Amino acid sequence: xxxxxxxxxxxxxxxxxxxxxxxxxxxxxxxxxxxxxxxxxxxxxxxxxxxxxxxxxxxxxxxxxxxxxxxxxxxxxxxxxxxxxxxxxxxxxxxxxxxxxxxxxxxxxxxxxxxxxxxxxxxxxxxxxxxxxxxxxxxxxxxxxxxxxxxxxxxxxxxxxxxxxxxxxxxxxxxxxxxxxxxxxxxxxxxxxxxxxxxxxxxxxxxxxxxxxxxxxxxxxxxxxxxxxxxxxxxxxxxxxxxxxxxxxxxxxxxxxxxxxxxxxxxxxxxxxxxxxxxxxxxxxxxxxxxxxxxxxxxxxxxxxxxxxxxxxxxxxxxxxxxxxxxxxxxxxxxxxxxxxxxxxxxxxxxxxxxxxxxxxxxxxxxxxxxxxxxxxxxxxxxxxxxxxxxxxxxxxxxxxxxx
Amino acid sequence: xxxxxxxxxxxxxxxxxxxxxxxxxxxxxxxxxxxxxxxxxxxxxxxxxxxxxxxxxxxxxxxxxxxxxxxxxxxxxxxx
Numbered sequence: 001x002x003x004x005x006x007x008x009x010x011x012x013x014x015x016x017x018x019x020x021x022x023x024x025x026x027x028x029x030x031x032x033x034x035x036x037x038x039x040x041x042x043x044x045x046x047x048x049x050x051x052x053x054x055x056x057x058x059x060x061x062x063x064x065x066x067x068x069x070x071x072x073x074x075x076x077x078x079x080x081x082x083x084x085x086x087x088x089x090x091x092x093x094x095x096x097x098x099x100x101x102x103x104x105x106x107x108x109x110x111x112x113x114x115x116x117x118x119x120x121x122x123x124x125x126x127x128x129x130x131x132x133x134x135x136x137x138x139x140x141x142x143x144x145x146x147x148x149x150x151x152x153x154x155x156x157x158x159x160x161x162x163x164x165x166x167x168x169x170x171x172x173x174x175x176x177x178x179x180x181x182x183x184x185x186x187x188x189x190x191x192x193x194x195x196x197x198x199x200x201x202x203x204x205x206x207x208x209x210x211x212x213x214x215x216x217x218x219x220x221x222x223x224x225x226x227x228x229x230x231x232x233x234x235x236x237x238x239x240x241x242x243x244x245x246x247x248x249x250x251x252x253x254x255x256x257x258x259x260x261x262x263x264x265x266x267x268x269x270x271x272x273x274x275x276x277x278x279x280x281x282x283x284x285x286x287x288x289x290x291x292x293x294x295x296x297x298x299x300x301x302x303x304x305x306x307x308x309x310x311x312x313x314x315x316x317x318x319x320x321x322x323x324x325x326x327x328x329x330x331x332x333x334x335x336x337x338x339x340x341x342x343x344x345x346x347x348x349x350x351x352x353x354x355x356x357x358x359x360x361x362x363x364x365x366x367x368x369x370x371x372x373x374x375x376x377x378x379x380x381x382x383x384x385x386x387x388x389x390x391x392x393x394x395x396x397x398x399x400x401x402x403x404x
Numbered sequence: 405x406x407x408x409x410x411x412x413x414x415x416x417x418x419x420x421x422x423x424x425x426x427x428x429x430x431x432x433x434x435x436x437x438x439x440x441x442x443x444x445x446x447x448x449x450x451x452x453x454x455x456x457x458x459x460x461x462x463x464x465x466x467x468x469x470x471x472x473x474x475x476x477x478x479x480x481x482x483x484x
Contacts, residue, residue: 135414137459145465151481154463163459168479169466188466192474268456274421275449281428282442289435 008087015085018092024083029055029094030102033075044071048079048094056093057081063097076102111214114241118216123223129247130228132259135267136196138165139260140189140227142182145170149203149253153232156257161264167195173202178212186221186229197260198225200242201232201253213240222246232256354387361385364392373398409447414455421448 018024031048038044042061047054057079080098100108118124139157143150145168157164171185172178189198202210212218213233222229222245231246232253243249250256301308346352361370364381376395384391424445428438465479
């Protein structure tokens, strides 16, 4: 009697078998997407099929958020992941971790690899970007000399700035030799000192047609160009390595032309505006200074000097009065002092003694005070000063010097 | 000032012009300084205008480079 297994046992057996297989745990599968469903949870459910077989597949939200494209029925893809069994449905399926669009896939991978390498080198760093001149005089245009791109660029450049000089530097923009041709053109452009700006451009095309602009040598030549470089490759949605290295990326060749030169009328207007501003500002400043001057002139002292003088005159008058008053006081003081001194003097004067009856005898001939009888001789004239009045006298005799 | 002015690029002249207008707008300068700036500003505006007229609007196709100089021919793109 053979051993009877439950469904679960079989399923678990298969699950273990499949999920321990080396090959099936990291497998790359190429196929066409069908029955694609994006669940509201964000997970993707679909079937990969080819002519004879199909394989259920799921790509969870965690993985599919990194997808660079939106999968759709009929798209050929290469999906990487592991095969596992889903016991509930008894189904094996591919749990997709990575998915690339086939065909474009390898190129795409190459693109991503180059991009991350150059990014690591710092080739896309904003601080490397050269500023675009406001008013370039001469612009080098690297593109095919035939075709719509060069025509559009020239038309737009001259519409915006009729006097800008344009040098078309011819280059192959698609095919095997395009990268080398673009590199050479970039080197030539870099060597021409008269250029102020370089446009590198190509009209729209398939990814393969634009591929030269994802070439590493081209990218490095753009980075090495001493002039600022504006890229305009393909359409709005095309992003190339050249775009990333360029100092400025325009979405299209026409866009590159738009970004290269200013609308000259706008610029001329701006300068006109600045000039007007200058005049207006300066006029206003002069007016303000004049007003300041007017205000000064209007000050009373300048407008009605007589008033100012009247005030000053009053001050002078007041000063004068004060001076007189003080002078009087001073004189009064001095006078008092004088009286006092005179009284003192009076007390010391011989006149006061003479009032008491003394007199002074002078010799008439020489005015000498006669202090002793021997100083005169008889017959000599004397003058006698009394308290009141004077006498003239003559010596009759000189008596002995005896008191009494 | 004029000697230095001719060496100025359009961008430099334009930037200086903007700076001067800013300074005058600020209005904290004395009359002499303002007059000097005003004169410089007018000269810069003239210089900018001259720069606008400097190029000639030529369109050329590069044929080659000889001794570092471009060899060119007049270029007219094909019509559609």
